[in-house]
Amino acid sequence: MPRTYKEAGVDIEKGEKTIQNIKEMVLSTHNKNVLNGLGGFSSFYEIPKGYQNPVIVSGTDGVGTKLKIAIETGILDSVGIDLVAMCVNDIITCGAKPLFFLDYLATGKLSEKEFSNIISGIVQGCELAGISLVGGETAEMPGMYLKNDFDLAGFASGIIEKKDIIDGSMLKEGDVIYALTSSGLHSNGYSLVRYVIEKDMGISLNELYKRYPDLLNMIMRPTVIYSKKIQSLMKKIDINTMAHITGGGIKGNLERVIPESLDVHIERSSLPKLEIYKILANYIDEEEMYKVFNMGAGYIIGISENDCRRIEDDKDLIRIGKVKNGNGKVEYV
Structure with a gap:
């Protein structure tokens, strides 16, 4: 047949x-x-003028x-x-x-x-x-x-x-670090989150939908897209470095875009206090959480102290740290 x-x-x-x-x-x-349109073997996009x-x-x-x-x-x-x-x-x-x-x-x-x-x-x-x-x-x-x-x-x-092109090379001592708040977990650390839900909380993924809708909503909240916000900020201020905070947390990602001669000191107390991290803190060591999750800071920028006054009324931005002389490391203070 x-x-x-x-x-x-x-x-x-x-x-x-x-x-x-x-x-x-x-x-x-x-x-x-x-x-x-759709259906061809490839797509064509004309480079914008200017x-x-x-x-x-x-x-x-x-x-x-x-x-x-x-x-x-x-x-x-x-x-x-x-x-x-x-x-x-x-x-x-x-x-x-x-x-x-x-x-x-x-x-x-x-x-x-x-x-x-x-x-x-x-x-x-x-x-x-x-x-x-x-x-x-x-x-x-x-x-x-x-x-x-x-x-x-x-x-x-x-x-x-x-x-x-912004590559972090313009960052200097005295610059200020700001965060744009995340919606929660975004799209990182879910192997650990699932392990906690199933092993420590004793909840199956199917049960989440039926019995714990608020927790499920926090877990599945979509990642914030920062492109329009960043385009808007770049018209107001000079940004010296930027980092998307994903797996590896603030330290792991920010260290990729700071010069070896500088350190960044992040004030833990200044980070947004999101409910999902308060829940996970009952099951995961704090240091481990900082290695895995964005901890409320979904996106980070570094700017000159002189530019801070231009964005002081921007409620989307949270001042979380300062640039110091150092060895290319991020430290929590």
Whole structure:
């Protein structure tokens, strides 16, 4: 008997129909710089006018094991926002303006409803970031993933004038460190969070949805996308360094963008006190939490003391530290 691809677990017609169903959503993110629609072998994006020596900036990331909770609880739209955020928040740390995004979704069996929910989140993330979703890949891979499992990867590209690249080299002693508050865990540390929930709290992931909706809401809150805020700040002040606080915490990420001749002193008491971290503190050592989580500081900038007066009324920014002479380290005080 002749075999078919569908019989082996891959439904091409269903896949094509699913893509058509999300086409309008995706096209809503396009601007005049996107030169073609969906369905081609590649995407074209015209470099915006006005740049003298443009540099293209790119980054890729995923959502990690936050997806496991999303799959178990059926909360799928927010992880699309997370995906965009993790990529865009990385590329803007050099001062780049994000331009466009691509996604990759791999699954054991494609569900039209679930796929639409995920893509709607990605579209929402692109709108929050002010970028275009120009393409993607959806791979139905039976045998590689369990039936309901899937994985996501994202790819973001942006642009910056070469002379304007921010790499931390302009940071100096006396500069001030500010944080933009996170929404919570963002998309890091979820292997530890799941371990605490299941082993220490004795709660299954299925129970979270039914019995602990407030806790679930805190855990699944999407990552904040900081691109528009940073673009706005860059029009007011000179930013000398920036860091997206992900796995490795404040210390692990900020040390990547400070010169070896300087230290940054972070005042623990100044960090935002988010409820999710108060809960996790009952089960995880404080030092371990600072190694793993953002601890309320989702994004960090370093600026000159002279620029502080220009942002003193900005309620989104929290002063958390100071730059000192040192050895390229971050210390908590």
